[in-house]
Amino acid sequence: MNKAADVFPHTGMASRFVAQLTQCRKLNLQVLEGGKNHVLIELPYDPQLVGYPNTGVIHGGVITTLVDTASGGAVVCSIFEQFGELEISPTLDLRIDYMKPAEPFKPVYGYAQCYKLSSSVAFTRAIAYQDSIEDPIAHAVGSFMRISPEMVGEDFRQALMGESSHE
Template structure:
């Protein structure tokens, strides 16, 4: 899938955010789109992620990690887009409703949006799907703590926005 940086100006920063997280590198998560409104991340199928060897179905914990990461990334992008500030936003709460197992041998996509920013909490909703967002594997809603930009280390800040024209 080709992504235009003009259409999704925060894709680079979102990708660098995901690359900073060890579990995301291990899962080979790839940011396809990043904007102030949403994030779309791809989880490629890998037999090492299978929770049920008899069926080839990816473990539910991996889907939860995808949705938590997409949601947290959406918060970072939303705050940056709105305030031009980089904040770290750990997960306070994440509720995931599973609707069906992912089909084996196919990637899973995590779409998340940050739909509300208060002074101390960001609220998200997310969908994990394969062929169509209208046929979800799981839905999630989450809340993320907003921590002051002063708490972001300089090394992390530079890793995320150092060379980004959008920053």
């Protein structure tokens, strides 16, 4: 039995979710964990993502994308874990507090947890960090609209479930 799959049972699904998003492919985001209600994503450092050339600091919009994607992935995992279905869950609101700039030349990690599912909204909290989650670059809370599983396109469903012939 695969212990990693037991601890992080939705890593594959979360990875396939991220791979469906063009901006995530361009940023080279990599899912490290997909748990029952959380996702951990790595954003590798790339000089093309620098917002301030004199400092080498990654642009804040890239950090926002990392946090939003991790949060959305956590929602996908949480809904699937609880209901065994996929839903489309666009971002309703995402509030980010930036605490410090990311250090140049180092990857940034985005950890997000879906901590509450209501009938129409999923609620998340997330942290972007580098060396320690205890020393965040940014903290975020978000809400995501829950849209019926019937609204998920068949190609998207197959891609997330790993059934697509295009993998």
